[in-house]
Every structure is written in structure tokens, then in C-alpha cells.
Amino acid sequence: MSEKNDHSNCQCNDSNCAGEVDEVELRRQFLHKISTITMGTMTLALFPATAGDGSDGETAGGADLAGGNPADKESRPVYGFLVDTEKCIGAGKCLTACRVENNVPEGNYRTWVERYIHFKDGTVQVDLVPEEGFAGSNMPKVDPESVDRSYFVPKLCNHCEDAPCNQVCPVPASYKSPEGFELIDTDQCVGCSYCVQACPYGVRFINHDTGAADKCTWCYHRVMRDEQPACVEACPVGARLFGRVDDPESEISKRIAKIPTQVLKEHLGTGPKVRYVGISEEVT
Amino acid sequence: MNWIRAFVRDTRHLWTLLFLVVASGAGFLFVRSKMIPESFGQYGPYRATAMTDLAALPSRFQADATCLECHEDVGEERAEAVHITVRCVHCHGLGEEHIVQARKAAESSDVSIDPASDWDGDFMTKIDLYITKDRATCLACHESVVGMPEDFQKIDVAEHLEEMGAGEPEDPETCFECHGGHDTAP
Structure with a gap:
């Protein structure tokens, strides 16, 4: 029957092929078509759903940061962080405040303070400021006579505009909130540490209590209820300043407008949002 | 009716294939719908409720305002002091338990909070409050x-x-x- 069919097919198409060859060719065409249809169906099954999700996301917020929904964008605050190294005294109060606020395990830091010492002979030394301050710590004393310039540099997450940590995350765990906070969904995080390695500022670590990546959130939970981040609240000398940079009347905007500020590793193009006062180019 | 039987017989392998394709496609969509969190994609390619979870975390580090609700006298005493920028918690600890007790005491007269003069080492640890000198x-x-x-x-x-x-x-x-x-x- 099939042979007959093939034969008639052959005649209809008016091809000059013989029965044997024709059958092989037909089978090849069939396989080709069926694989195309299968792939097509799979792709179609996949597409409408993702396209739906994507378009929802774009109108609601995904593309909003790039100018999607103007009404929302108008009202959406833009936050910034200013660190004044000319004021920092290295007391470590911010470190304790952060640890307490965010349950940071011992040995990890969401924020830390470095001490940069520029010696007169041109060398630079970088120390980590102890959490309890220098009193009682066994930090070796530095002879003030040999020091040209020295200052404390508090470090924390820069909440980059174009965050590398975000880009490498293989699961939807690392994301940027509509307010511009770079955050981690600990439920989704698989703890692969890609982001830990990707961050050029070294602010991420694996929290062994939760098994997920962890880092400074600029105290997202506090900011969302109009409180200052814990480290800002704790600083006795006002070396840390947090606020809305889109509001020209805010303290941070006024300070940034008045004094020159820098960001860390600007050449990497990550768009860091923590601005520093009074650091030299050795600080990275 | 012979031709129908013949058609079914000759195309049975195609029907099997069609069934497999449909079944695996449906299975894929089912598993996908189960695995993707509900709020995924609301703001972007992540779970929107993750932000709600995060925002619900308590503010543990207490600003002076919380302490001054009751200890107004200390507020007045410190108003002009050089050390006004040093927070209560820096010297006295978080006192989370102390705040809970104090709030209860403020609401109901049945609950009382021990006066500072009664503080001893144990008590201070118990209410997470201390005096560092x-x-x-x-x-x-x-x-x-x-x-x-x-x-x-x-x-x-x-x-x-x-x-x-x-x-x-x-x-x-x-x-x-x-x-x-x-x-x-x-």
C-alpha cells in the first residue's frame, strides 16, 4: 500500500525519481518538517508566556528605570550615599550598628572601615579598623612623624547603576529594585558565589547562616519607612550621609553640589552611587 | 469505512508522536507555572515579593527618639552637650527587652519596670541594657x-x-x- 502511495505521489509531482530514492527523500522531508514543527511548537509554547511576563514587567518597572512609565518615574525617589573621609574617626560604631541591624555573622562585614596611611617615603599602608575601635586592639602603633597623610575610608555597597553582580547571577536572586537598590532575594539565591567574585568592590559574601549571598542593602527596610540606614544613624561625627539626590533641597544634594566628590573605580563603568569626599587616587 | 481503518493504522506512529509532543509541552508549562514565583516579573525579572519581605524586617538599631520617649530628662540634659551626636545605644546597648517591658508598662499599670537603682549585672543582661563606664x-x-x-x-x-x-x-x-x-x- 505504501509502495503504491509513494508511486502515485511520485507521479503526481512529476519527478523523474525511482521508487527507492523517492522513499528516502520523502522520509527526509518528513523528518525535517516534523522537527521544524516540534521546535516551533516548543518555542511558541514558551514565548507567549515570557512575552506576557516581560511586557507586564516593562510597564510596571523593568524598563521604567530607563524611562518606561513617566508618571511613576516622576514620583520615584533617587537615593545617594555620601562618605566624608575628612570626618571619619574610625570608631567603628557603624560596624556594630550594621551587625546588630542586619544580623551579620561574626567575621563578615556589610560595611567596614579602612585606614589609609600615606607615608612620607611614598608608600601606602591600608589597615582594617577594628570593630571596637582602636582602644584595646592590638594594632601596631604608627609613628605620626613618618606619616604624610592618613584618613579612614568607610566602605559599603555602591548600589551600582550597572551592577556586575547582578549580571552574573544565574538565578533571579540578584536584582535592582525600582528605587535603585541592589538587593538579594535570599529565597532564590543558590549561594554559588558568582556575584561575590563579580563585585569589584568586594562587598558581597556568603552568609553561612542563610546559605545565601549577603551584602549591604543601604538598610532598605529602614529607608522604606523613612528612617536613616543604621550606620548613618550610628555615626557620631556625621561622616556618612544618606538621602535623596533628586531633591535639590536635601542635605546630601547640597553637600554634593558644594564640595568635590569622587566614586571608587569609576573607570569600570559600573556607575557606583556612593560618593566620597577627600580620598586620593590610591583608594579603590 | 475501510479507508478510515487504514488511515489510523498507517498514521498511528504520528499520533503517538503528536501525543508525546502535546504531553511534554503541557508538562513543561505545568512545571514552569509551579516553579515561577507568583510575583515574578511584576517589576522585572525577579520576585517582587522579595522586596516586601525585605521591607518587613524590623529596625533593630534604635535611634535616640525611642529612648527619649520616656527619658525626657536625659534629653534635656544632653541637649546642649558636645556629645549629643553619641547615640544612647553606644553606651547603653540596644535594650530591646527593656523597650518591650517599658512599652507594656506604659500601657498597663499592672506591669512595672524595675528602677535603674535596682540594676545589677544579671538584670542588665536580662533586659539587654547596660551602663558602660x-x-x-x-x-x-x-x-x-x-x-x-x-x-x-x-x-x-x-x-x-x-x-x-x-x-x-x-x-x-x-x-x-x-x-x-x-x-x-x-
Whole structure:
């Protein structure tokens, strides 16, 4: 029957092929078509759903940061962080405040303070400021006579505009909130540490209590209820300043407008949002 | 009807294939719908409720305002003090339990909170509150180290005691013996 069919097919198409060859060719065409249809169906099954999700996301917020929904964008605050190294005294109060606020395990830091010492002979030394301050710590004393310039540099997450940590995350765990906070969904995080390695500022670590990546959130939970981040609240000398940079009347905007500020590793193009006062180019 | 039987027989392998394709496609969509969190994609390629979870975290680090709700007198005492920028929690700890107790006591007269004069070591630990009077409290900020701003008050204890004419290096034992408490002055 099939042979007959093939034969008639052959005649209809008016091809000059013989029965044997024709059958092989037909089978090849069939396989080709069926694989195309299968792939097509799979792709179609996949597409409408993702396209739906994507378009929802774009109108609601995904593309909003790039100018999607103007009404929302108008009202959406833009936050910034200013660190004044000319004021920092290295007391470590911010470190304790952060640890307490965010349950940071011992040995990890969401924020830390470095001490940069520029010696007169041109060398630079970088120390980590102890959490309890220098009193009682066994930090070796530095002879003030040999020091040209020295200052404390508090470090924390820069909440980059174009965050590398975000880009490498293989699961939807690392994301940027509509307010511009770079955050981690600990439920989704698989703890692969890609982001830990990707961050050029070294602010991420694996929290062994939760098994997920962890880092400074600029105290997202506090900011969302109009409180200052814990480290800002704790600083006795006002070396840390947090606020809305889109509001020209805010303290941070006024300070940034008045004094020159820098960001860390600007050449990497990550768009860091923590601005520093009074650091030299050795600080990275 | 013969041709129908023949058609079914000859195309049975195609029907099997069609069934497999449909079944695996449906299975894929089912598993996908189960695995993708509900709020995924609301703002972007992540779970939108993750932000709600995060925003629901408690503010543990208490600002002075919380303490001053009850301790107004301390607020007045400190209003003009140089150390107004030093937070209550820096010297007294978080006192989370203390705040809980105090809030309860404020609501109901049945609950009372022990007066400060009754505090002992155990009690302080229990309510997560303490009074720190050792030198380290002051020296956490004022210890003279390289790196501090020029105009910040730096203290070298040995030097300072000698200047002040103290007899022994351990006497007075704490800074507070000379420098007062809440209105600590230079």
C-alpha cells in the first residue's frame, strides 16, 4: 500500500525519481518538517508566556528605570550615599550598628572601615579598623612623624547603576529594585558565589547562616519607612550621609553640589552611587 | 469505512508522536507555572515579593527618639552637650527587652519596670541594657591614633593623666569620675 502511495505521489509531482530514492527523500522531508514543527511548537509554547511576563514587567518597572512609565518615574525617589573621609574617626560604631541591624555573622562585614596611611617615603599602608575601635586592639602603633597623610575610608555597597553582580547571577536572586537598590532575594539565591567574585568592590559574601549571598542593602527596610540606614544613624561625627539626590533641597544634594566628590573605580563603568569626599587616587 | 481503518493504522506512529509532543509541552508549562514565583516579573525579572519581605524586617538599631520617649530628662540634659551626636545605644546597648517591658508598662499599670537603682549585672543582661563606664567607652572614639582628622579631640591617657596631675596611671579609673555623665563636657 505504501509502495503504491509513494508511486502515485511520485507521479503526481512529476519527478523523474525511482521508487527507492523517492522513499528516502520523502522520509527526509518528513523528518525535517516534523522537527521544524516540534521546535516551533516548543518555542511558541514558551514565548507567549515570557512575552506576557516581560511586557507586564516593562510597564510596571523593568524598563521604567530607563524611562518606561513617566508618571511613576516622576514620583520615584533617587537615593545617594555620601562618605566624608575628612570626618571619619574610625570608631567603628557603624560596624556594630550594621551587625546588630542586619544580623551579620561574626567575621563578615556589610560595611567596614579602612585606614589609609600615606607615608612620607611614598608608600601606602591600608589597615582594617577594628570593630571596637582602636582602644584595646592590638594594632601596631604608627609613628605620626613618618606619616604624610592618613584618613579612614568607610566602605559599603555602591548600589551600582550597572551592577556586575547582578549580571552574573544565574538565578533571579540578584536584582535592582525600582528605587535603585541592589538587593538579594535570599529565597532564590543558590549561594554559588558568582556575584561575590563579580563585585569589584568586594562587598558581597556568603552568609553561612542563610546559605545565601549577603551584602549591604543601604538598610532598605529602614529607608522604606523613612528612617536613616543604621550606620548613618550610628555615626557620631556625621561622616556618612544618606538621602535623596533628586531633591535639590536635601542635605546630601547640597553637600554634593558644594564640595568635590569622587566614586571608587569609576573607570569600570559600573556607575557606583556612593560618593566620597577627600580620598586620593590610591583608594579603590 | 475501510479507508478510515487504514488511515489510523498507517498514521498511528504520528499520533503517538503528536501525543508525546502535546504531553511534554503541557508538562513543561505545568512545571514552569509551579516553579515561577507568583510575583515574578511584576517589576522585572525577579520576585517582587522579595522586596516586601525585605521591607518587613524590623529596625533593630534604635535611634535616640525611642529612648527619649520616656527619658525626657536625659534629653534635656544632653541637649546642649558636645556629645549629643553619641547615640544612647553606644553606651547603653540596644535594650530591646527593656523597650518591650517599658512599652507594656506604659500601657498597663499592672506591669512595672524595675528602677535603674535596682540594676545589677544579671538584670542588665536580662533586659539587654547596660551602663558602660570604663575607659574603652570613651577611647573607642578618642584614642589617639594615626588617621584621625586634625581637629578631633584625641586623648593619650598616660599623657592626659600626667597633665592633670593624677598620681597613679589607674587612678582615676574611669573618665566619668572627672568628665560627668550625660552632659559629658571636655
